[in-house]
Amino acid sequence: MKGKFVAGGAVIAAALAYMIYAGVTQSAVYFVTPSELRAAPVVGKAYRLGGLVQPGSLRWEPRSLDLSFALSDGKATVPVRHKGTPPDLFGESRGAVVEGSWTADGYFKASLILAKHSEEYKAPHDGGTTLGKDLIRTLQGEGRQ
Amino acid sequence: MTRALGWLAAIGLGAGLVMAFGVAPREATQGNVQRIMYLHVPSVWVAYVAFAVVFVASIVYLARRAERADHVAHASAELGVLFTGLTIATGSIWGKPTWGAWWTWDARLTSVSILFVMYLGYLLLRGMIDEGDRAARYAAVLGVVAALNIPLVHFSVYWWRTLHQPPSLMRPGGSSMPGVIVAALLVNFAAFSLLYLYFLAKRVRLLQLEAEAAA
Numbered sequence: 232m233k234g235k236f237v238a239g240g241a242v243i244a245a246a247l248a249y250m251i252y253a254g255v256t257q258s259a260v261y262f263v264t265p266s267e268l269r270a271a272p273v274v275g276k277a278y279r280l281g282g283l284v285q286p287g288s289l290r291w292e293p294r295s296l297d298l299s300f301a302l303s304d305g306k307a308t309v310p311v312r313h314k315g316t317p318p319d320l321f322g323e324s325r326g327a328v329v330e331g332s333w334t335a336d337g338y339f340k341a342s343l344i345l346a347k348h349s350e351e352y353k354a355p356h357d358g359g360t361t362l363g364k365d366l367i368r369t370l371q372g373e374g375r376q
Numbered sequence: 377m378t379r380a381l382g383w384l385a386a387i388g389l390g391a392g393l394v395m396a397f398g399v400a401p402r403e404a405t406q407g408n409v410q411r412i413m414y415l416h417v418p419s420v421w422v423a424y425v426a427f428a429v430v431f432v433a434s435i436v437y438l439a440r441r442a443e444r445a446d447h448v449a450h451a452s453a454e455l456g457v458l459f460t461g462l463t464i465a466t467g468s469i470w471g472k473p474t475w476g477a478w479w480t481w482d483a484r485l486t487s488v489s490i491l492f493v494m495y496l497g498y499l500l501l502r503g504m505i506d507e508g509d510r511a512a513r514y515a516a517v518l519g520v521v522a523a524l525n526i527p528l529v530h531f532s533v534y535w536w537r538t539l540h541q542p543p544s545l546m547r548p549g550g551s552s553m554p555g556v557i558v559a560a561l562l563v564n565f566a567a568f569s570l571l572y573l574y575f576l577a578k579r580v581r582l583l584q585l586e587a588e589a590a591a
Contacts, residue, residue: 320474347541351553354401354404
């Protein structure tokens, strides 16, 4: 009776350990940096690529939804192309993680764009707008921002 | 005593709402979406505390076999699961407009989902064993082991590359937020902590009554 529980417990413990191990090692390299991708790019392989959107590199075509920019880690840059709308926080000099693959034409084709938020929080320049004030302004038709 | 705790929690939550929506400014980069933080961060704080309480109460139970310690561990684990669920839900709602995804498997989100599942397993284990003593003993062992997840979740953003940002408040070198945002957060920390204590007191009492009725 006791042996059964010890065996069962061991199985559960092993399963949990494996879950943690597999989960963590898989997401441990949640994204590769531009330098790492440049060092050994494999055409067609799925990557997550993370870096800073290089200032001056962002091109956005609202009609065709063509988006292109370069991701940089200070040492290497990778040109990225995407079709679609980026998240609100996406922009130049900000962090981003893109999912997609390296193409033979020398650019990264992204299927998903994620904006990486920093841990910095700032009060707005217009001096402490609260949600109450925002609501009143919106109701008065002055726009949201 | 418990009733006073409940009222204090209610007042605290009211004050927390006023701080979050009326006093704290619209954050410059994220806009109003950032206000979810006033739910998200206190929720995960309470979850950490709840699981730490499970850890301590489990050790006390294993050492002394005091039924009361087992009740505290049981009640606290339930609350931890509840507040971890709230953390994941609010984080997901924040993640969609901010990151552009409801969910992604980075180390922070992966480790917190393991934490959630482990304590669900803890509650499942308790429910599966009929004899009270044995349920308490096995649960106590799991309650000690599962606590290893807490530092894993908290430090995952330092140990691995993640999409989730590192902490802004509980971090080395002081907070990276303006004082008024910190103040709004602290009020909500206090309110959520009081709410946790209130729920814990109520649930422990209920477990005691159940145990008495069964005896």
